Amino acid sequence: MIIGVISDTHLFSRQLVLPQQVWDGFEDVDLILHAGDFCDWGVHDLLSQMAPVEAVAGNNDPQSIVHKLGRTKIIEAGGKRIGLVHGDGGLGGSTPEKAFKSFTEEDKVDIIVFGHSHVPFAEWKKGILLFNPGSPTDKRRQSQYSYGKIFIQPDDITFEHYYFDKEKTRD
Numbered sequence: 250m251i252i253g254v255i256s257d258t259h260l261f262s263r264q265l266v267l268p269q270q271v272w273d274g275f276e277d278v279d280l281i282l283h284a285g286d287f288c289d290w291g292v293h294d295l296l297s298q299m300a301p302v303e304a305v306a307g308n309n310d311p312q313s314i315v316h317k318l319g320r321t322k323i324i325e326a327g328g329k330r331i332g333l334v335h336g337d338g339g340l341g342g343s344t345p346e347k348a349f350k351s352f353t354e355e356d357k358v359d360i361i362v363f364g365h366s367h368v369p370f371a372e373w374k375k376g377i378l379l380f381n382p383g384s385p386t387d388k389r390r391q392s393q394y395s396y397g398k399i400f401i402q403p404d405d406i407t408f409e410h411y412y413f414d415k416e417k418t419r420d
Contacts, residue, residue, distance in 0.1 A: 256364025
């Protein structure tokens with residue numbers, strides 16, 4: 250199973266365009282995970298044109314999106330349990346620490362996907378993959394835009410970040 254991972258798109262109806270790199274990169278995905286900060290539901294609609302979407306709301310999303318998606322969820326995909334959270338909540342610590350603390354040992358997740366910091370991140374902690382794709386539209390202090398993919402096989406989980414310098418819009 251190939252999962253496209255995206256977060257922190259921060260798009261609004263007046264500029265509702267995903268970079269061509271995302272369209273191209275998600276051509277082969279079975280599922281898309283969005284870790285919040287859509288800012289406009291139209292982003293969900295665009296992603297849904299590529300593959301089924303599972304998502305949570307972020308701290309910049311309007312209440313209508315929070316109501317539709319919630320702030321955390323656990324999904325099952327490819328035989329693995331994936332915790333999905335934006336990563337801004339909780340007390341103290343870095344964004345990866347906050348994301349990790351969002352799920353308890355009883356949740357038995359194999360992967361935690363989060364966003365919020367706009368910083369691409371991947372690390373194994375206590376047997377759980379913590380993965381932040383960065384942002385394909387709002388790189389902030391990062392040198393490049395980014396998104397990610399997680400590859401799930403029966404006995405293996407691998408991942409990759411994809412980086413690009415300039416947003417190309419879809420033709």
